[in-house]
Amino acid sequence: MIVDKLYESVAKKGVVCVGLDTDISYVPEYLQKEAGSAGEAVFLFNKAIIDATEDVAGCYKVQIAYYESLGLEGMEAYRKTLAYLREKKLISIADIKRGDIAKTAEMYAKGHFEGDFEADFVTLAPYMGMDSVTPYLPYVKEKEKGLFILVRTSNPGSRDFQYLQTEKEMPLYDIVGTSVQQVGKEFLGECGFSSVGAVIGGTTGEEAESIRALLDTTFFLIPGYGAQGGKAEDIAKYLVRGNGGVVNSSRAVLLAYRKAGAPDTDFAKEARNEVLRMREEIQNACEALRISRCCGK
Numbered sequence: 001m002i003v004d005k006l007y008e009s010v011a012k013k014g015v016v017c018v019g020l021d022t023d024i025s026y027v028p029e030y031l032q033k034e035a036g037s038a039g040e041a042v043f044l045f046n047k048a049i050i051d052a053t054e055d056v057a058g059c060y061k062v063q064i065a066y067y068e069s070l071g072l073e074g075m076e077a078y079r080k081t082l083a084y085l086r087e088k089k090l091i092s093i094a095d096i097k098r099g100d101i102a103k104t105a106e107m108y109a110k111g112h113f114e115g116d117f118e119a120d121f122v123t124l125a126p127y128m129g130m131d132s133v134t135p136y137l138p139y140v141k142e143k144e145k146g147l148f149i150l151v152r153t154s155n156p157g158s159r160d161f162q163y164l165q166t167e168k169e170m171p172l173y174d175i176v177g178t179s180v181q182q183v184g185k186e187f188l189g190e191c192g193f194s195s196v197g198a199v200i201g202g203t204t205g206e207e208a209e210s211i212r213a214l215l216d217t218t219f220f221l222i223p224g225y226g227a228q229g230g231k232a233e234d235i236a237k238y239l240v241r242g243n244g245g246v247v248n249s250s251r252a253v254l255l256a257y258r259k260a261g262a263p264d265t266d267f268a269k270e271a272r273n274e275v276l277r278m279r280e281e282i283q284n285a286c287e288a289l290r291i292s293r294c295c296g297k
Contacts, residue, residue: 001189002120002146003197003219006091010058010243014279017093017221018053018271019250020046020081021063024070026254028264039073042066045267046081049254050088052268053275058246059091061221062119079116092119093148093221098132099125105135113139121146123199123221130179137196140187146195148221151177152211153201174214181218193219193244202247205234212238220245225278226252232285242286249278 024038027045035041050060062085067078085092094117098108112122113136126133126149139145152173166175177198184194194217202208203224220238224230225247239245252259256274257267 001187001195002091002140002144003187003193003195004189004191006059006120006146006219006246007189007191007193007243009091010246013056013058014275015239015242015245015247015282016057016275016279017059017061017246017248018049018057018253018275019061019063019095019248020049020254021061021066021095021250022046022254023066026251028257028267030264037073038070039077042070042074043077043080043084045254046077047084048268049271050081050084050090052272053253054088054090056272056275056279057090059093059120060085061093061095061248061250063095063250082117082119086118091121093121093123094119095123097123097125097150099128101128101132102135105132109136109139113143113145121148121197121221123148123150125150126176126180130183133183133196137183137187140195144195146197148197148199149176149180151180151198151200151215152207153199153223174211177211177215177218181215184218188217191243193217195219197221199223200238200245202230202235202238204229205231205237208234208237212240221248222246223248225249225282232281233289235282236285236289239282239286241290242283247278247282249274252278 022042027041032041035044062081067074082092094112124147136147180198184196187195197219200220200222201224202222222238222245225235235247253271253274257270260270262270
């Protein structure tokens with residue numbers, strides 16, 4: 001199961017998921033000039049970030065919208081980025097957030113689990129119903145692929161619908177999460193988690209323990225750390241002994257060189273430093289939580 005590979009990667013390298021949500025404006029001017037085109041500049045930037053972080057990042061998330069916005073050359077950069085991650089045997093998440101049904105969903109599954117745009121995991125939006133997920137499941141079962149399904153997201157608008165109380169006296173996101181976990185039980189890995197995972201925003205720790213208790217075999221993709229307000233002590237509550245989830249960071253990693261006031265040529269070095277800083281902060285929070293629970297505080 002692909003989840004076992006992800007679990008092992010997190011155990012070895014840490015929980016940080018580097019988000020390659022690469023806007024052309026993030027790329028230093030010297031690299032843009034050397035590349036000659038926006039698409040090639042984005043790919044070369046991604047490649048340098050990957051090379052600098054591959055031993056300290058658990059996985060990589062590639063947000064397709066940034067590449068679509070550049071047209072054909074952007075999609076070529078997307079293809080080359082995913083191919084480079086495969087070449088280096090690193091785990092990729094295609095952040096595509098598809099949510100259609102029937103034959104359309106089958107084509108999305110084929111398009112992102114095979115061929116030019118092949119990734120290890122994809123993100124899905126299930127709010128049309130769980131039949132928007134089922135066309136992807138044969139790839140999970142037969143092709144060692146995985147899913148991260150939106151359950152409770154990190155944006156302020158998540159409260160518009162996801163927190164609505166249902167007749168079961170549970171918020172809607174808990175209903176969706178329960179359905180995700182039920183589907184995922186067929187795809188449990190040796191690590192105890194499923195290759196059918198959930199996107200759980202880490203911007204608040206208020207519901208963290210109840211969500212983790214409810215979705216005890218579900219691996220989490222956790223956005224919202226840092227700029228969106230998610231704190232390490234909140235993030236730790238979504239993890240299980242420092243694993244069972246990956247924590248995405250995009251702009252904070254990609255633009256670390258600007259925050260540090262470093263030369264443009266040090267962008268990859270500063271990206272690595274930010275991953276190391278983030279990893280250590282979350283590890284320390286997990287250890288503090290472990291000690292607190294052991295001591296009954």
